[in-house]
Amino acid sequence: MKCGIAAITGRPNVGKSSLINALLKTHAVISSPKPQTTRNLIRCIYNDDNAQIIFTDTPGFLNPDDKDKLNTFLKDEILNALDECDLVLWLIDSGVRKLTPEDYQTAELIKSYPVILAANKCDKYNSDYALSLYEKICPCVAKISVSARNKTGLDELIKLITKYLPEGEPVYDPEILMDTTEKFMAGEIIREKVLLFLRDEVPHCVAIEIDEYKSPEEYPDRKKLYIRASLITETEGQKKILIGSGGSMIKKIGASARQAIEQATGLPVYLDLWAKVIPGWRKNNLALKRLGYS
Ligand SMILES: Nc1nc2c(ncn2[C@@H]2O[C@H](COP(=O)(O)OP(=O)(O)OP(=O)(O)O)[C@@H](O)[C@H]2O)c(=O)[nH]1
Ligand SMILES: [Mg+2]
Structure with a gap:
C-alpha cells in the first residue's frame, strides 16, 4: 500500500477544489466561479485498493496585502499544507499564456518536493503551451492534462500520484471522507451560496459564523x-x-x-440565517480568530 499527503496548490480559480470533488466523486469542498473561494486548508481522503491519498485543498496563491490579514491567513494555510505534504500537485490553468510573480514564488516554495504539474480545464484549452511555460520554472517528476469538469485524465493522475507517494498503511478509516466537522462544512455550504448569488466584491467581505448546531443524532428529541x-x-x-x-x-x-445541507447530511434541516456587521473584520485579528481564520 501507498499512503501520503498530496497538497494541491495553484492560482485562485484554476479548479483545485473542483478537481478534489471530481477525484472523490462527491461534492466534498466548495467551488465557485469567483476567485478565492477556498479559505482554509481542508484534508480530503481518497481510497482505492492500492493507496490512500490525503489531498489538501488550499486557498489560491496570491501575495497578501499587509493590511488584509485574511489574505495573510490564506497564504499561511498554503505554507501549512506544504509543511505536511509528501508531494505537490501544482494545478495550472491550461489557458495561461503568461507567468506572474506569484507563479515564480510558488515554484520557489515547492522546489524541494516531488512536483506533479497538472494542467486543468483541458476541455477548454490545449494545455501544451501552459505546461511548457511552467515546466521552465519548476522541475517536475511528471506532467499531465486534466479536466475536472469532463473528468478527463483523472485515473492517470491517481496512478501518477500513487507512484510518488511513500509506502505505508492507511492512516484514516476508509469511511472518512474529510478531516473536518459537519458544522464547518455547513458554514462552507452557506458561503458557497453567498458566492453564487452575490455579485462583485460583496462575497469576499462575507464570513459565516455558526452560532448553534443541534443535530437529532446528539439531541434525539429533535426531528x-x-x-x-x-x-x-x-x-x-x-x-x-x-x-x-x-x-x-x-x-x-x-x-x-x-x-x-440536507443532501450532505441526509437530515431534514431548519436553517436560521441572520445578517450582522463586524466593521472591517478582514483587518481585525480578534474577529479573524473568532471566525476561524487564525
Ligand atoms: N471549463 C472548465 N472549468 C472548470 C474546470 N474545473 C473547474 N472549473 C471551473 O473553474 C472555476 C473555479 O473552480 P474552483 O474549483 O472553485 O477553483 P479553485 O482553484 O479551488 O479556486 P480558489 O478556491 O478560489 O483558489 C469554477 O467556475 C469551476 O466550475 C474544468 O476542468 N474545466
Ligand atoms: Mg478552492
Missing part, C-alpha cells in the same frame, strides 16, 4: 438538524445587499443552502 448562523459583512451597505429587498436575497441563500 430536524437545527442550524443558526450569522452572515457577517464588513459594512452596513454590504449587509443591505446581503439581505436584499424585503429579505429576498438572504431567503434565496437560505433556501439553497438548506437543500444542500
Whole structure:
C-alpha cells in the first residue's frame, strides 16, 4: 500500500477544489466561479485498493496585502499544507499564456518536493503551451492534462500520484471522507451560496459564523438538524445587499443552502440565517480568530 499527503496548490480559480470533488466523486469542498473561494486548508481522503491519498485543498496563491490579514491567513494555510505534504500537485490553468510573480514564488516554495504539474480545464484549452511555460520554472517528476469538469485524465493522475507517494498503511478509516466537522462544512455550504448569488466584491467581505448546531443524532428529541448562523459583512451597505429587498436575497441563500445541507447530511434541516456587521473584520485579528481564520 501507498499512503501520503498530496497538497494541491495553484492560482485562485484554476479548479483545485473542483478537481478534489471530481477525484472523490462527491461534492466534498466548495467551488465557485469567483476567485478565492477556498479559505482554509481542508484534508480530503481518497481510497482505492492500492493507496490512500490525503489531498489538501488550499486557498489560491496570491501575495497578501499587509493590511488584509485574511489574505495573510490564506497564504499561511498554503505554507501549512506544504509543511505536511509528501508531494505537490501544482494545478495550472491550461489557458495561461503568461507567468506572474506569484507563479515564480510558488515554484520557489515547492522546489524541494516531488512536483506533479497538472494542467486543468483541458476541455477548454490545449494545455501544451501552459505546461511548457511552467515546466521552465519548476522541475517536475511528471506532467499531465486534466479536466475536472469532463473528468478527463483523472485515473492517470491517481496512478501518477500513487507512484510518488511513500509506502505505508492507511492512516484514516476508509469511511472518512474529510478531516473536518459537519458544522464547518455547513458554514462552507452557506458561503458557497453567498458566492453564487452575490455579485462583485460583496462575497469576499462575507464570513459565516455558526452560532448553534443541534443535530437529532446528539439531541434525539429533535426531528430536524437545527442550524443558526450569522452572515457577517464588513459594512452596513454590504449587509443591505446581503439581505436584499424585503429579505429576498438572504431567503434565496437560505433556501439553497438548506437543500444542500440536507443532501450532505441526509437530515431534514431548519436553517436560521441572520445578517450582522463586524466593521472591517478582514483587518481585525480578534474577529479573524473568532471566525476561524487564525
Ligand atoms: N471549463 C472548465 N472549468 C472548470 C474546470 N474545473 C473547474 N472549473 C471551473 O473553474 C472555476 C473555479 O473552480 P474552483 O474549483 O472553485 O477553483 P479553485 O482553484 O479551488 O479556486 P480558489 O478556491 O478560489 O483558489 C469554477 O467556475 C469551476 O466550475 C474544468 O476542468 N474545466
Ligand atoms: Mg478552492
